[in-house]
Amino acid sequence: MGRGAMKVAILEQPRKFVVRERPVPRAEAGEVVVRIAATAVCHTDLDMYLGHHPGVRYPVVLGHEATGTIATVGADVSGLQPGQNVIINPVISCGHCDCCRRGDEHLCRNAGIIGREFEGSLSQYIRLRARYVHPLPAHLPLAEATLIETLATVRHAQVRAGIAADESVVVLGQGTTGLLHTRLAVLTGAKQVIAISRTQWKIDLATRMGARHTVRASVDEAVDKVQQLTDCAGADVVIDTVGDADTLRAGIAMLRPGGRFVSFSLGHADFSGLNAFGLYFKEISIIGTRALTHVDMAPSIELVASGKIDMSVFVTARYPLDQVAAAFEEYECNPSRILRIVIDAGGD
Ligand SMILES: [Zn+2]
Ligand SMILES: [Zn+2]
Known part of the structure; x- marks a missing residue:
């Protein structure tokens, strides 16, 4: 893979993944680029993989429960530095509809989540507005920390x-x-x-x-x-x-x-x-109850960082990004035996 390129797992149609190369995104003003470490796959992803989730447009890049490390920071971003570990809030809102103005951004009339309406994290890098990433303590293992998104919901x-x-x-x-x-x-x-x-x-x-x-x-x-x-x-x-x-x-x-x-x-x-x-x-x-809000993130991170919730028990299996198709095949065969499958994005 050439410099400046990354691997992306694309679900072209139900049950058909391809892994392709794309350019690594660049952070514009107010944005960060996160180098993805791990993505947990949940039942919503399985439904989209099987073609059972209404309203999904294929091809789609899945992945909405993700952790990683800040790679680059755009202009006008404060409080985040390259090298910092983060978890992503996947609920992207418009900021100007009546729900957003009321503070219910998770109910935004134009909302979507990454990995469904927006490009997801089954990829090596992702570009996001800085407000959608939340810093993690450095000691937290990034594969287990993917579960913090679910805990926040x-x-x-x-x-x-x-x-x-x-x-x-x-x-x-x-x-x-x-x-x-x-x-x-x-x-x-x-x-x-x-x-x-x-x-x-x-x-x-x-x-x-x-x-x-x-x-x-x-x-x-x-x-x-x-x-x-x-x-x-x-x-x-x-x-x-x-x-x-x-x-x-x-x-x-x-x-x-x-x-x-x-x-x-x-x-x-x-x-x-x-x-x-x-x-x-x-x-x-x-x-x-639907999704999560920004205010759920910090307390959820704290619950895991303090050791009050052991997330390791939820990681049933791990696969590298190249083997994402095998991961979903296993999930389809054993949905009741799997809590979370974690996809490791790996190095470049
Ligand atoms: Zn999920
Ligand atoms: Zn809105």
């Missing part, structure tokens, strides 16, 4: 739910986001954190995350168990990381009167078999 949801120290919290599903919800609720000091999954190894990880109770069962079977564990009161908060009709129905059944149901999922399944009465009778609040 989890934090955003729990802030919206307003979880208090004396509350009971049920987390439905113990994949990556479910486990992070379990851990964060424990760290917030929730009186009781009940982790539910049908899969034993995920239950074991939930225990490692500090869940006070784990229930290995379907969500329907878990309803009675939650009632028992809460002395028939019901839970204060249910966080649903699965997002289908069963989890919504069972989750509402698990809640106490006045409880809050947090829908933390990008599921597209229609909900049938539900009616308004359960919401009315128990006066349930349903809380939607």
Whole structure:
């Protein structure tokens, strides 16, 4: 590869990656160029790889959970230097619509994320406005630090739910986001954190995350168990990381009167078999939550830097950028056995 060139993994169409050379981008005023170290691949990426994610235009460069090192800094950028390790906030907003002006940049009417609407991080370098990178402490391993983006979305949801120290919290599903919800609720000091999954190894990880109770069962079977564990009161908060009709129905059944149901999922399944009465009778609040905001980043970085959340358990496998096709083939074959696959961008 020539000087000034970089490798980029392009998804030309569903299930078809090619790795090509492109010129390394240059930082304009207000921008930085980040030399990508690692990108974590999540279910959203898998959906785009399979062609199941609505509205994606191919070819696309995937990758939105990424860390790296500042390579160059454009004019008018302060507080960032070449050599500094950073994590990327992938939610790119317009800055002038009504949502942005209200401070809800993650709900921007013209928003997109890198790795979907904008070129992503399955590449060796990426050019971004400086406000989308957040410095990381030098000691944090960059592959594990990619999970901080996901943690920030989890934090955003729990802030919206307003979880208090004396509350009971049920987390439905113990994949990556479910486990992070379990851990964060424990760290917030929730009186009781009940982790539910049908899969034993995920239950074991939930225990490692500090869940006070784990229930290995379907969500329907878990309803009675939650009632028992809460002395028939019901839970204060249910966080649903699965997002289908069963989890919504069972989750509402698990809640106490006045409880809050947090829908933390990008599921597209229609909900049938539900009616308004359960919401009315128990006066349930349903809380939607999307992506993350800039203010979620620094506290999430701090949680990991201080050792309160061990991110190493989430990295199931690592692949170099050249083998991105093999990484996605493995993910497609074993979606329920993988938490995150990390793609290492490697040297030039
Ligand atoms: Zn993701
Ligand atoms: Zn906007």
